[in-house]
Amino acid sequence: MIIAPVLMEANNWFEKMQALDFFSLMASGAGASGINRPIMNNAANLAFSKEAYLSINDPTNHKISSGDDVFFLLKLKKRYPKKTLFLKSENAIVYTKAKKSISSFINQRKRWASKSKHYRDFDIIYTAITVLSINLFLLLALIFAIFLKQILFVFLTIFVLKLIFDFVFLYKTASVFKQKNILWYFLPVQLANLFFIPYFAFAGLFTKVKWKGKQLLNLMTLAK
Numbered sequence: 268m269i270i271a272p273v274l275m276e277a278n279n280w281f282e283k284m285q286a287l288d289f290f291s292l293m294a295s296g297a298g299a300s301g302i303n304r305p306i307m308n309n310a311a312n313l314a315f316s317k318e319a320y321l322s323i324n325d326p327t328n329h330k331i332s333s334g335d336d337v338f339f340l341l342k343l344k345k346r347y348p349k350k351t352l353f354l355k356s357e358n359a360i361v362y363t364k365a366k367k368s369i370s371s372f373i374n375q376r377k378r379w380a381s382k383s384k385h386y387r388d389f390d391i392i393y394t395a396i397t398v399l400s401i402n403l404f405l406l407l408a409l410i411f412a413i414f415l416k417q418i419l420f421v422f423l424t425i426f427v428l429k430l431i432f433d434f435v436f437l438y439k440t441a442s443v444f445k446q447k448n449i450l451w452y453f454l455p456v457q458l459a460n461l462f463f464i465p466y467f468a469f470a471g472l473f474t475k476v477k478w479k480g481k482q483l484l485n486l487m488t489l490a491k
Contacts, residue, residue: 268305268308268313268314268315268319268340268343268350268351268352269313269314269315269351269352269353269354270296270297270300270305270308270309270312270313270340270351270352270353270354271312271313271314271353271354271356271359271360271361272293272297272312272353272354272355272356272359272360272361272444273289273293273309273311273312273360273361273362273363274286274289274290274293274360274361274362274363274444274446275289275290275362275363275364275365276362276363276364276365277365277449280452281365281369282365282366282367283449283451283452284452284455284456284459285365285366285372286365286446286449287437287449287450287452287453287456288456288460289363289365290437290440290441290444290446290449291433291437291456292307293309294436294437294440294441295307295394296308296353297353297355297440298436299390299394300351300352300353301353303348303349303351304390305340305344305351305353305390306341306388306390306391306394307337307340307391308336308337308340309336309363310335310336311361311363312359312360312361313336315339315343319343319346319347319350320339322346323339323342323343323346326338326339326342326343327339328385331382331385333378333379333381333382334379334382334385337382337391338382338385341386341387341388341391344388345388355443357443357444357445360444373467376463376467376471377467377470377471377474378471379467379471380467380468380470380471380472381471381472382471383395383468383471383472384472395468398464399464399465399468401429402460402461402464402465403464403465404425405422405425405426405429405461406461406462406465408421408422408425409422409461429457430453430454430457433453433457434450434453437450437453438450
């Protein structure tokens with residue numbers, strides 16, 4: 268499989284924040300592929316052999332309404348280790364549109380998170396738990412810092428270290444794809460994700476999610 272870059276068209280501040288967040292996901296996926304542990308892709312820009320597709324039973328998890336590209340990637344990764352590459356080329360970029368409203372953005376991210384209950388791949392589960400744990404810890408530290416000033420130092424120390432590592436990584440990747448202009452929204456996106464990532468993680472599992480006019484299954488409906 269060849270995973271190729273997908274960037275987001277953006278005009279206003281809301282779309283540019285989405286574009287940066289979307290870009291960070293693509294960059295993380297590219298990095299994971301670079302160490303032969305791919306965890307995400309995008310069907311908007313993807314190539315794979317017909318032979319590989321036909322060699323896998325139910326390659327896209329057809330009973331699940333969303334996420335067929337990632338499910339296929341994870342099955343392909345298991346059957347053909349080290350055979351998935353990221354195409355780091357500006358000439359291969361495909362563009363997608365940002366969500367116009369906050370409600371559609373929230374529903375999109377909840378839909379993405381709703382697929383997590385079906386994952387069985389160690390790398391993607393480990394990554395998801397790590398990202399959620401860090402952001403949840405920082406969010407709780409920020410809340411407790413309101414009442415206990417001593418915790419504010421802990422929050423600021425960890426948050427600043429996270430900002431440094433994330434910015435260096437994104438800056439290098441953004442330079443390759445000429446996306447440095449959206450880095451102006453780096454700090455707002457980082458602050459927003461302290462709230463959004465924990466919310467989407469749990470909302471995707473326990474609340475109603477709609478896609479293309481259909482309601483997707485969540486843990487509450489599966490339990491009935």
